Amino acid sequence: xxxxxxxxxxxxxxxxxxxxxxxxxxxxxxxxxxxxxxxxxxxxxxxxxxxxxxxxxxxxxxxxxxxxxxxxxxxxxxxxxxxxxxxxxxxxxxxxxxxxxxxxxxxxxxxxxxxxxxxxxxxxxxxxxxxxxxxxxxxxxxxxxxxxxxxxxxxxxxxxxxxxxxxxxxxxxxxxxxxxxxxxxxxxxxxxxxxxxxxxxxxxxxxxxxxxxxxxxxxxxxxxxxxxxxxxxxxxxxxxxxxxxxxxxxxxxxxxxxxxxxxxxxxxxxxxxxxxxxxxxxxxxxxxxxxxxxxxxxxx
Amino acid sequence: xxxxxxxxxxxxxxxxxxxxxxxxxxxxxxxxxxxxxxxxxxxxxxxxxxxxxxxxxxxxxxxxxxxxxxxxxxxxxxxxxxxxxxxxxxxxxxxxxxxxxxxxxxxxxxxxxxxxxxxxxxxxxxxxxxxxxxxxxxxxxxxxxxxxxxxxxxxxxxxxxxxxxxxxxxxxxxxxxxxxxxxxxxxxxxxxxxxxxxxxxxxxxxxxxxxxxxxxxxxxxx
Numbered sequence: 001x002x003x004x005x006x007x008x009x010x011x012x013x014x015x016x017x018x019x020x021x022x023x024x025x026x027x028x029x030x031x032x033x034x035x036x037x038x039x040x041x042x043x044x045x046x047x048x049x050x051x052x053x054x055x056x057x058x059x060x061x062x063x064x065x066x067x068x069x070x071x072x073x074x075x076x077x078x079x080x081x082x083x084x085x086x087x088x089x090x091x092x093x094x095x096x097x098x099x100x101x102x103x104x105x106x107x108x109x110x111x112x113x114x115x116x117x118x119x120x121x122x123x124x125x126x127x128x129x130x131x132x133x134x135x136x137x138x139x140x141x142x143x144x145x146x147x148x149x150x151x152x153x154x155x156x157x158x159x160x161x162x163x164x165x166x167x168x169x170x171x172x173x174x175x176x177x178x179x180x181x182x183x184x185x186x187x188x189x190x191x192x193x194x195x196x197x198x199x200x201x202x203x204x205x206x207x208x209x210x211x212x213x214x215x216x217x218x219x220x221x222x223x224x225x226x227x228x229x230x231x232x233x234x235x236x237x238x239x240x241x242x243x244x245x246x247x248x249x250x251x252x253x254x255x256x257x258x259x260x261x262x263x264x265x266x267x268x269x270x271x272x273x274x275x276x277x278x279x280x281x282x283x284x285x286x287x288x289x290x291x292x293x294x295x296x297x298x299x300x
Numbered sequence: 301x302x303x304x305x306x307x308x309x310x311x312x313x314x315x316x317x318x319x320x321x322x323x324x325x326x327x328x329x330x331x332x333x334x335x336x337x338x339x340x341x342x343x344x345x346x347x348x349x350x351x352x353x354x355x356x357x358x359x360x361x362x363x364x365x366x367x368x369x370x371x372x373x374x375x376x377x378x379x380x381x382x383x384x385x386x387x388x389x390x391x392x393x394x395x396x397x398x399x400x401x402x403x404x405x406x407x408x409x410x411x412x413x414x415x416x417x418x419x420x421x422x423x424x425x426x427x428x429x430x431x432x433x434x435x436x437x438x439x440x441x442x443x444x445x446x447x448x449x450x451x452x453x454x455x456x457x458x459x460x461x462x463x464x465x466x467x468x469x470x471x472x473x474x475x476x477x478x479x480x481x482x483x484x485x486x487x488x489x490x491x492x493x494x495x496x497x498x499x500x501x502x503x504x505x506x507x508x509x510x511x512x513x514x515x516x517x518x519x520x521x522x
Contacts, residue, residue, distance in 0.1 A: 019438065048470045049440050187467060189339060189497045215470035218500070261475035263504035269479035270472045273426050 003078060005178050005209035006036040006059060010071030011086070013054060013235075015064055017278050027280040028054035030235045031071070036178065036209040038078070041201060041225050043212045043243065046232035047258070047274045052213045053108065055232075056182050058086055059211070060105055061095025075103065075178065100131050104176030104208075108183045110167030114155040120166055121151030124173065131174035140169040144199055161192035168199055179203050182213045190219070197223040218262050221247045231255045233286055234275055254286040272296070303329035303364055305350060305381065305459045305491055311358035312345050319345050323359075323515050327459060330489040332482065334502030337512035343495040346512065347463045350493065351383045363459065382457035386464040388444035392436050398422075398447045399432040405454030421450040425480055442473035449477055453484060459491045460484070467496065478505050 013029040028051045036042040044052050057063050058073055069086035075098055076082050085095040099105070107113050114123060124137040133140075138148050144165040150158060158166060164184055171179055181200055185193035197212075197219065204210040204227075214220055220229070220243075229246040231239045231254065239252040250256050260268040271293035275284065306326040312319055319342040327333050327350075337343050348354040349361055352368040361368040363379040382405075385391040392401050402418045409417070422432055425446040436444050445465065452460060460481065466474040482505070484490045496502055502509045 021434075047472045048442055217471060258472060261471045263471075263498070263501040267475045267478055267501070267504040269476040273428070273476075274472075 002037050002039050003080070004035050004076050005038050006034070006074070006211065007076055007082075008032050008034040008071070008073045011055075011058070011073045012070040013051075013058055013063065013086075014068040015054070016066045024279040025068075027051075027235050027277045029058065032232075032235075032237055033240070034230060034237065036211050038177070038207055038209045039204055040227040041204045041210040041212055042228045042230065043214060043220055043226035044230050044232060045214055045217055045220065045258075048215055049274055049277070050232045051235040051277065052215075052232055053182055056105070056180050056211075056213055059095070059103060059178075059180055060099050061085060061092035062099075063092065077102075077177070100127075100176070101174040102176055103178045103180060104171035104174060106164075106167045106171045106179065106181035106184050108186070110163045110170075111155060111160070113167070113170075114163075116155055118154070119151065120153055120155060120158070124151070124166075124170060127170055127173045133173045134175055135173070137169075140172055141166070143172065144169045145195065161188050161196070164188060164192075164196055165199065168196070168203075172203065176208060178209045178211065180211045180213070183215065184212070185214065185216055185219050190222075193219045194223055197225040201225045217247070217259060218264060221262075231258065234280060234284055235277055236285075238286065252286075253290070303491075305363045305368075305379075305493070307346070307350055307356065307359060307361045309359035310346070310349055310356045310361060312342075312349060312354070313357055320349075321516055323512070325350075325493075325515055327491045327493045329364075329458060329491045330485060331508075332485055332492040332494065332506040334499075334506035334509035335493060335495045335512055335515075336497060336499045336502060336509065337495075338497060341512050343512055344463055347383065347461050347493070347495055351381050351461050353383070380455060380458040382452040382455070382460050384445075384449055384452050384460065384462045384465040386467055388441060388448045388468075389436060391448060392444060394436050397433050397435055398427065398439065398444075401436075401447050402432075402450045402454060405451035407455055417454065418450075421454055422447075424453070425450045426476060442469050445469060445473070445477065449480060453480075456488065457490065459493070462492065462494045462496075464496055465494075466501070467498070474501065 011029055011032040015026040015028050017024050017026045046052055073086045074082040074084050083094055085091055121137055137151055141150055146165055185196050200210050200212060220226055226243040229243045230237050233254045239246055239250060239255045250259060257270045259265055261270050272289040304326050308324050310323045311321045323346060349356045352370050363381060366379060399418055402421055403414055406414050406417050427446050431439060431443060466477060481492060485492055494502055494506055
């Protein structure tokens with residue numbers, strides 16, 4: 001327990017972008033340091049478009065073709081053996097072998113990941129067989145508080161909250177050592193969000209390392225799910241530490257402004273807008289956004 | 301003539317199944333009213349009735365004393381009721397640029413006047429000029445919702461109905477949209493009805509917050 005499972009050091013990702021406005025590089029991650037431990041929940045937070053989901057793609061070996069990755073991003077097994085997930089030509093292939101079996105993934109908007117013409121049970125059964133999972137579909141659904149009737153339902157017959165929990169059951173099918181959940185509570189009402197975050201907490205308590213990607217700081221703070229929180233801005237981690245510290249006494253100005261925008265903290269609009277990550281200047285930081293906003297006449 | 305958007309004893313049924321019964325609500329000009337209720341409680345139906353998108357099955361809906369009509373029957377902008385929807389993707393044409401989307405709301409003016417108005421609105425909702433020539437597929441949900449808000453405000457509506465308009469957005473974008481809406485309330489006396497299942501958000505945003513269940517119960521006692 002409490003051994004490191006995901007470790008990033010100097011992790012940098014540049015994704016080629018080709019649009020009708022021209023070509024460029026999306027600075028999706030810059031010098032990211034991140035570590036997730038078994039038995040813990042590490043939340044990665046930040047505004048939409050800051051690079052959180054790309055971090056998940058990197059861990060899963062699903063970065064788009066042509067992406068340049070530098071630095072280290074490793075899966076470390078319980079005996080301490082490292083598997084680099086992005087380094088070299090075959091990084092993505094190594095990550096693909098771990099995907100599902102060792103690193104489970106709960107995708108954003110789970111409804112779009114299921115086949116609409118097959119029941120949840122038939123798809124979950126297939127997933128368990130393919131991954132060689134030890135647990136049967138009934139068992140997996142019970143773990144996420146879904147009744148066995150859901151097995152016979154088609155995806156459109158389940159509510160958003162039920163689908164979100166079903167997605168967690170799919171992610172647990174291979175008995176993963178790491179669970180990566182991308183925005184698992186967006187669009188859920190407070191009670192369902194609390195229930196879903198509680199499930200992720202239990203997965204961590206049972207020994208897995210959980211990485212929770214979310215922009216919903218309110219639910220995160222209310223639920224007390226996370227042990228550690230890292231705040232991402234424009235592809236960089238600006239602050240990282242124990243959840244109680246980062247969510248209550250943040251030290252970085254960006255984290256402070258992000259928390260002040262929460263309804264419970266006064267709904268204060270953040271200065272300026274988040275930048276496009278395409279061809280971001282190398283030394284870009286939140287200070288530049290503050291300066292630009294001040295120039296445009298922003299005042300609290 | 302009371303300056304308010306109101307429904308009195310409004311009711312609505314979908315094919316015999318009642319979703320709203322005896323709802324009485326008033327949104328005064330210059331007021332920001334929050335309305336909560338769980339998913340499926342009829343919030344969106346009420347919003348559509350108040351906006352004239354759906355005729356009320358029972359009761360009356362009036363805006364500044366005049367009955368609210370279906371939008372295509374109103375002359376000009378009617379008394380000016382605008383609506384901001386939950387999904388910006390579903391409420392924009394994918395074939396129009398953000399500039400054209402915002403201009404849709406600006407009505408008939410000279411071309412130069414409209415271009416200036418679009419730029420002014422874009423600045424108000426913090427959309428940078430380079431985003432205005434993009435299509436919806438080339439911007440984020442937050443950026444597209446900013447454009448939808450600019451479109452709603454373009455005709456200077458007397459009332460704005462926000463139906464879970466920030467449910468898909470992060471807290472930072474939510475706070476900045478609320479700031480824009482509140483400043484319209486302060487500067488022009490626009491009335492706002494905000495519907496959401498997020499009560500803490502409404503309590504931080506609105507001058508008064510009530511639940512749909514409480515509205516129906518209160519009118520039932522009369």
